[in-house]
Amino acid sequence: MRCIFPSKIILVMFILIALPILLTTEGANATIYYVSTTGSDFNPGTSTQPLRTITKGVLKLSAGDTLYVASGTYTDSIDTWKVPFQNGISWSTPITVAAQPGHTVTIKPKEGNPFFWIAHSQNKYLIIKGFIIDGQNTNSHGFKFEGSAKYVRVQDCEVKNSRLSGILVTGNSSSYHEFINLNVHHNGTTRLDHGLYLSSGNNLIEKSKVHHNKGYGLHIYNGSTTAANNNILRNNTVYNNTTSGQWGCGIFLSSGSGNQAYNNLAFGNFAGLCTHYRASNSRFFNNITYENKVYGIYVGSSTTNGARVENNTVYKNGTYGIFVGDGANTTIIKNNIVHANGINFGLTNTTSSNNFDSNPSFVNAAGNDFHLQAGSPAIDKGTTISGLSADFDGKPRPKGAQFDIGAYEYQGSTSTSSTSTNSTPTTNTFPPPLISPTPGSTLTSPTVTFSGSHTSTDLEHMLSIGNTHGGSQISSSKSMGTSHSMTVSGLPASGIIYVSYWTRKSTGWFRTIHYYRMNR
Incomplete structure (x- = not known):
């Protein structure tokens, strides 16, 4: 009879106990x-x-x-x-x-x-x-x-x-991809080449700058054997994607079902936002589209069904603010500010309500700040949209008695720009705009000094500068006292930058967001 020593028994027991742990922690080392x-x-x-x-x-x-x-x-x-x-x-x-x-x-x-x-x-x-x-x-x-x-x-x-296109997604089941904080530009040699071209479903594009591409900025289109369904495009800045004719949409949902584009900024394209061809149940909400060559928002053709266009700000586009083509079925247009376009509306076969085409009293339209001033006729004039609980800034919607019209929900500030706080706002507690440069102006140098001042009761303040709304990807700094300045080098040659000016009082932090256009 063979004898098994206790030490060997202990070793075997250790291996049996440890084996499941080893098998379930692949990649731990x-x-x-x-x-x-x-x-x-x-x-x-x-x-x-x-x-x-x-x-x-x-x-x-x-x-x-x-x-x-x-x-x-x-x-x-x-x-x-x-x-x-x-x-x-x-x-x-x-x-x-x-x-x-x-x-x-x-x-x-x-x-x-x-x-x-x-x-x-x-x-x-x-x-x-x-x-x-x-x-x-x-x-x-x-x-x-x-x-x-x-x-x-x-x-x-x-x-x-x-x-060709900057990024192409195609194939039988290539899906569930994420494209985050990208700068996609100057891609393509023909009108069929785009910034991002997705022919599959369940993908995410967010916080990206997409500009100066030959065809469309962001294009969603069914593949030969795949459906480009349920893609999400959010918090992107899409500009100067333009060639000629119908080509050059900033964001184009041209087929697939259930695709959504929201909280995007589109300008300088042939058209800002488009849905066309075989698209169904596309949704545009909380977008800002301005100064595009022809269309702010385009919904076209008899094969486009169930599009929803809600709480967008559409300003100063060349020909049409919002255009819905003949035969596009069951399109819903609600709570949009559509102002100062060549023709504000071109609508057929459309359910339209609570849209606003008069002067909405923007904070600074010339500087591309489309927040609502106090007393704006667009405040509390919208209708409730199910599932829509925040605005372009991510602030709660509704803030007052009812939804506001447009991409921004008025938050009760007396500031001349976007503000946020972790306490109840009162008159004159929000920071003033930056002193220099003038908010909304065009910057022509890669090196700029931003400066501002506050009252003696302010405890601390900070500047953050980014490529995306509220971001700090470029630079940030913090200081004490009643004034603050920061010199930033390496600013982009084109596009929009966002400057957040924060101040901390005894009641909490407050923020003002400013927009500047780069052109150097």
Whole structure:
């Protein structure tokens, strides 16, 4: 009879107990790999012995791992059919390929492919973050998603100079992707090339600047075998996407069902917001669309059904404010400010109510500040919209007795700009506008000094400057005293920047948001 020693019994018991834990914590021991222009692909990929190419780096990644890329220009082009790297498990255990924090990384592929061509079914829970994608040397897209890839997030990237669309999503079931805080511009050589072109469903585009693309800014369109349903486009700034004819919509929901565009700013396009062709149940709400060449909002054709256009501000567009084409069925137009357009309304087959086309008393229309002044005839004149609980600023709606008309809900401030607080506002407690530069003005220099002042009762104040509404992606600073100034360099050449001026009193923080247009 063979004897089993107690020590062996203990070892076997330990393995049996530990095995389930090991099996359920895949990715817990995440590894960070590094790539540098001074590295070698024969290195292990540590911070002191980095790899040379991104392609080699992604082959090392497992769920939970991160690949950091150091400053420099790289020529990698990653085709996941040829480079079939692993997938993440969830958003808490993804694969991440990112610019190393604080580094500037440009990807300029020399081949005819996108930087990332994501097609394989195993490509799930992948994060691509912080790169400048320059497609000048390629004859393709910046990113291309197809096949069965799902759950890919592209974040904090600039995508420019692609010969085709900046980002293309297509394929049988490529879906559930997220595009966050992107700068997508100067892509395309024909009217069929767009900033972002999505032919699949359940995707998110948010907090992005999309501008100067040859065709549309954001385009949602059914693929040959897929339906582009239930996409969300929110909090984007979309401008100067224009060619000729009907091409050049800032945001175009041209097919699919249940797509939504809200809290977007659209200007300088051929048309601001469009839904057309085979689209059904599209919804536009809380958007601001102004100074577009022809249409502010366009709903067209007999195959467009069930569109809802609610609580938008439509100002000074070239021909029509809101146009609904003959045969577009069951369109609902409610609670919109439509003012100073060539023709404010061109509506057929439409249920229209509580819209406003007289002077709404904007805070500063010339400076593109479309908040409502105290006493505006648009305050409390809207009708309740089910499921709509916040305005363009994210402030509660309704604030008063009833919904206000337009994208902004008046919050009871006497300020000349957008304000927010964590206490009950009273007269003269909100900060005044910045002294310099004049709010709403056009800035022509990459370096600007912003300054303002407060009363002696203010405890503290702060400036934050960003590319998106209320953001601080560019710069921020804080100081004590009765005045504050900040000099900011590296401002963008075009588009809109947002300057938040905060002040802290004994009753809480208060904020004024200012808008400036860049043109240098």
